[in-house]
Amino acid sequence: MPPFNLETCARPNILALQPYRCARDDYKDNGTNILLDANENAYGPSLSATAAAAADTDVDLLGLNRYPDPHQRDLKQLLCTLRNTHAHTPKTLTPDHLFVGVGSDEAIDALLRCFCVPGRDRILVCPPTYGMYSVSAQVNDVALVKVPLLPAPDFALDVDAISDTLSSAENNIKLVYLCSPGNPPGSLLSKSDVERLLAHPTWNGVIILDEAYIDFAPEDASLAELVTEHPNLVVMQTLSKAFGMAGIRLGAAFAAPPIARLLNNLKAPYNISSPTSTLATSALGGDGLATMRRNRAAIVRQRDRLIAELPKVEGIGRLRGGTASNFLLYEVLDAQGRPDNATAQAVYERLAESQGVVVRFRGNEHGCLGCLRITVGTEDEVTRFLEAITKVLAEVRGLQEPDGGAA
Ligand SMILES: *Cc1c(COP(=O)(O)O)cnc(C)c1O
16 A cells, blocks of 8 residues: 555645635526626726726736636646646646646645644755745744755755655655756756655655746656656646746646645635736647747757856856756856855845846855856846856956955
8 A cells, every 4th residue: 555645644624625616616607697696896897998908909808807717727728738748657637637826836835735734744845945845834834854955966866865754754744845957956856766755655745846947858857747647746837937927927736636626625716817817828829839939949049058158257166956947056166266155145246236137146055055046048138147247256256366356
């Protein structure tokens, strides 16, 4: 018997939830019914005439006076179609495998509320990793257990250490949040490492794989369809990165139907706004996908350019982690040639304050000493960044020379 048992893993109050029902679950909006069930405003949205006209042509915002669809099955089907590659299993994802939320951030939080009893249960994370797992855990009064990634050579999972930690029942670990490609490491986790964790012989918990950057990784890298094989796997994705739709807030969690059902039961019924749904549907349609692929190809070209050009800049050290994402993690070296946080922090500040170029200092993260995380921008932005960092590094490191950079 595999140890995963949803009935004992999820919180009892969530298992017992009766989802909120609206009258339109009983009587569909067929376009001819008059809708006097939900206390909406039948006179329409309060928009200026110009906003209303623009809305009508662009994204049909005139239905804004109505509550959005709580189920979003058409949108879910588009997400399934995108991920049914059959690269990893002959089985097929359906809308019953999905939860959609206000960004992946809603899924991160919903999973915590679904499985972790506040003040008792814990989650496991693998630093360096995305900050929202710990923020959301703290909001929910759920403690963290950290098992760092193995920095050399490529920020891989420490599968043995994670397995040992999960084996101790007194750790009360319900969820493991993994990020692939990682943020900030930018490397893909190995499929066999993830599968080893899924096959843990005694642990009754859920593995969550955050694939926010998966469309920048090689073809067929997504493991989303593996949720058809594993009752204890959740794969999160988002339209915020490769699809360029961070402003609409649309994230998804693929899971076996029993977990997806719990997440759907606990969410607020109208979490996905109708403009978000309309725009996400457009992004996942034929033209939207073609645009995403074109933009992704441009980003990959600029990523390759940064990988070629950055090592030539005096004071840039090793690329840390991988290249499967739309950002790169590079060491900044002090005047003695050592990766150094003070230098990286100074470069970070000067880049922003004197050059108007904002990157992210990640030097305090595990295994990231002296590192900056640089998002791949447009061709012009990369050009500007390369000029700026060359200049700023020369200035900052010049000040560190024994002669104070007078030379
Ligand atoms: C950017 C990012 C997300 C996206 O979050 P949204 O709420 O969907 O915008 C999720 N996970 C990681 C690791 C990220 O870096």
